[in-house]
Amino acid sequence: MIFYFTGTGNSLYAASVLGTALGEEVKNIVEYLDGNNEVITIGKGEILGVVFPVYYYSLPTVVQDFLEKVEIKMEEGSRSFILATCGATTGDSTKIAKDLLHKKGIATDFVFALEMPDNYVLLYDVQNAEKQERMLTSSKDSLNRMIQLIKDDKRGNHNNIRGPMPGMMSMLAGALYRKGRRTQKFHVTDSCTSCNLCEEICPVDAIEMRGGKPVWIKDKCVHCLACIHRCPTGAIQYGSKTRARGRYVNPMSGL
């Protein structure tokens, strides 16, 4: 069973490719956050996968919650992997996820990382179309390599894009993300048509429509940026910088 979280489709796409190749079901982590779930059992010959986007060299809060709260039973002969998708480097995010599984008594057999188009438009513009195309093409090869490593049972840490000082980066940036995630800069321009799509697609139900316009709920928002990237009229902005920046949704994710 492969669990994923996604904002703009990179992690969903990666989880789906691996799920299809390995014959594993693919499930959205957000369906497991209400605390009412039965124990998840990974049987003999089956694989547990956790696929998530890197946020501030760390984990999206909902992924951390999932790994802390959900009960998972690994039967003998089952295996597990972690896959972080990122724009450039993962820091220690895969180690953080691995440690959280370890606390549940689950040993991670494979650790992977996948460079994908960057969606963090609060700080940078998206890459140009050619660069995105190159990254998406090379992501197919990387996913095929991961599938082969799992099939050949070549266990180990295959993440070689942790970047410099991963421990320090994850500690500092991760704390900033968890404490400093704000929502008051989210707003819509006049091109908002009150279509409600942002409310419908927010994976963590952090958007409420009030008077036909979206309002972001700080306690729920994880800054996945699905709303900004998937708004059909490009009306959603964060501060003043995102107006001049592009938008991105993984074209192979089905989103």
Ligand SMILES: Cc1cc2nc3c(=O)[nH]c(=O)nc-3n(C[C@H](O)[C@H](O)[C@H](O)COP(=O)(O)O)c2cc1C
């Ligand atoms: C809040 C936030 C923080 C991010 N931080 C990082 C980061 O620290 N390092 C990195 O390489 N990419 C970072 N990214 C880029 C995403 O990890 C990357 O684009 C990912 O593949 C998006 O996955 P998704 O399409 O499944 O949402 C960040 C994106 C967001 C939204």
